[in-house]
Amino acid sequence: MSFRLSYRADPGNPWFSWQYVRDNSDTILAAVREHASLTVRAVLIAALIALPLAVAAYWYRSLAGPVMALTGVLYTVPSLALFAFIAPYLGIGALTALSVVVLYALLVIVRNAVAGLNQVPPEVREAAEGMGYGRWDRLLRVELPLALPGILTGLRLATVSTVALVTVGVVIGRGGLGQLIFAGFQNNFYKAQIMTGTLLCVLLALVLDLALAGAGRLLTPWLKRAR
Amino acid sequence: MNPVEAALVWLNDPLNWTNPGGILERLGEHLSMSAAAVALGCLIAWPIGLWLGHTNRGGGLVVLVSNVSLAVPTLALLTILPLTFLGFGRPSVVVALAVFAVPPLLANAYTGVRQADPEARDAARGMGFSGWQLLRRVELPLAVPYLAAGFRTAAVQVVATAALASFVNGGGLGQIIRAGFGLDIAAGGGQIIAGGVLVAGLAILLELVLARVERLVTPHPLRADRRRARRRAAQAVAGG
Numbered sequence: 001m002s003f004r005l006s007y008r009a010d011p012g013n014p015w016f017s018w019q020y021v022r023d024n025s026d027t028i029l030a031a032v033r034e035h036a037s038l039t040v041r042a043v044l045i046a047a048l049i050a051l052p053l054a055v056a057a058y059w060y061r062s063l064a065g066p067v068m069a070l071t072g073v074l075y076t077v078p079s080l081a082l083f084a085f086i087a088p089y090l091g092i093g094a095l096t097a098l099s100v101v102v103l104y105a106l107l108v109i110v111r112n113a114v115a116g117l118n119q120v121p122p123e124v125r126e127a128a129e130g131m132g133y134g135r136w137d138r139l140l141r142v143e144l145p146l147a148l149p150g151i152l153t154g155l156r157l158a159t160v161s162t163v164a165l166v167t168v169g170v171v172i173g174r175g176g177l178g179q180l181i182f183a184g185f186q187n188n189f190y191k192a193q194i195m196t197g198t199l200l201c202v203l204l205a206l207v208l209d210l211a212l213a214g215a216g217r218l219l220t221p222w223l224k225r226a227r
Numbered sequence: 228m229n230p231v232e233a234a235l236v237w238l239n240d241p242l243n244w245t246n247p248g249g250i251l252e253r254l255g256e257h258l259s260m261s262a263a264a265v266a267l268g269c270l271i272a273w274p275i276g277l278w279l280g281h282t283n284r285g286g287g288l289v290v291l292v293s294n295v296s297l298a299v300p301t302l303a304l305l306t307i308l309p310l311t312f313l314g315f316g317r318p319s320v321v322v323a324l325a326v327f328a329v330p331p332l333l334a335n336a337y338t339g340v341r342q343a344d345p346e347a348r349d350a351a352r353g354m355g356f357s358g359w360q361l362l363r364r365v366e367l368p369l370a371v372p373y374l375a376a377g378f379r380t381a382a383v384q385v386v387a388t389a390a391l392a393s394f395v396n397g398g399g400l401g402q403i404i405r406a407g408f409g410l411d412i413a414a415g416g417g418q419i420i421a422g423g424v425l426v427a428g429l430a431i432l433l434e435l436v437l438a439r440v441e442r443l444v445t446p447h448p449l450r451a452d453r454r455r456a457r458r459r460a461a462q463a464v465a466g467g
Binding site for chain 1: 297407412422
């Protein structure tokens with residue numbers, strides 16, 4: 001009890017405080033929810049755009065060069081600059097934050113999916129052709145399943161980096177957990193709040209990554225023996 | 228006036244370049260803190276990466292470091308480090324940026340040594356090279372293309388990330404974008420886009436320059452286009 005009292009008398013600025021977590025659980029949960037939903041939506045949208053792009057780059061070799069070059073250049077553009085380009089048009093809101101993270105996730109997924117598709121051995125492709133598979137059958141029943149590990153790697157990389165990237169959204173006030181970190185910094189450098197936001201970010205990335213890894217195992221049972 | 232026109236107007240005002248806190252000063256800050264961060268990253272990552280590669284240990288550690296660093300938000304490091312013994316100001320920003328330079332430098336140094344031809348390594352051992360001589364005179368020269376590739380990735384990433392230093396008032400070109408957002412979109416739209424163009428332009432320019440440097444320091448026989456040409460030739464022979 002005396003500890004309690006002395007704690008109240010001089011709260012100090014600890015790196016972590018359960019008291020803070022308890023007192024602000026609503027704010028913290030809301031930030032986690034915003035962060036997670038932005039990440040999941042971004043990766044889903046990015047995957048829906050990226051996979052057809054990757055297949056197009058795989059089918060039409062002349063498209064592969066431009067697609068890879070464009071994604072390479074876009075990936076070099078700093079995230080803050082991307083916010084700067086998009087915000088004046090889409091405004092300061094969730095739409096801008098979503099667009100930026102979708103663009104980055106898109107690049108990662110496209111590059112890995114193209115690499116995965118290109119790894120399909122030519123013998124396998126020829127065998128499928130010889131069995132009378134058409135272009136679509138070959139894609140859906142041979143090439144995409146074989147490229148699945150590459151695609152999943154891309155999804156995992158995209159998810160983890162998206163979790164980190166969402167925090168840059170504080171520039172327009174839509175940073176999810178970044179909002180928590182930034183507010184803690186501005187609010188007299190409140191360490192417990194900064195640390196809580198950071199730990200939750202890393203934890204969220206870990207959880208989503210493990211979930212995707214688990215999904216990958218279920219989707220590629222034929223790889224189990226190799227492991 | 229649409230935002231792009233406003234950006235051109237903003238960039239055309241000489242005072243926006245030469246004023247205190249103008250483009251030139253911010254560019255200087257941006258470059259100096261990026262250079263310090265990359266140098267610090269090289270000092271830490273290269274010796275460790277080369278040594279791990281040489282002893283063929285710690286491959287898992289290299290992967291772990293790059294995976295974990297991917298999940299840590301830059302914003303978190305930028306706000307946490309000033310509150311440690313590093314204190315507010317330049318050193319904490321430089322260290323935060325250096326943390327993100329380490330994974331590509333480390334991974335490429337490690338891979339660079341690991342990919343050295345085992346026959347070259349055996350030959351050197353047979354000639355009586357000590358472990359240190361082997362690293363310095365065989366593995367290190369063969370790893371140069373990888374070191375250059377890692378340097379390019381790290382430097383471009385640091386220059387891009389340095390824009391975020393503006394969140395903690397650390398200076399750099401990102402400060403221009405932040406100031407524009409502070410003015411509200413309608414008034415600062417031009418400045419926001421202008422800042423974005425400067426930051427993105429710097430990153431892309433550096434990428435192009437370092438790609439050139441990477442090519443120059445890669446010995447002819449190790450260049451990718453040569454290798455590809457040789458592989459194609461080998462395939463043609465095997466096929467015909």
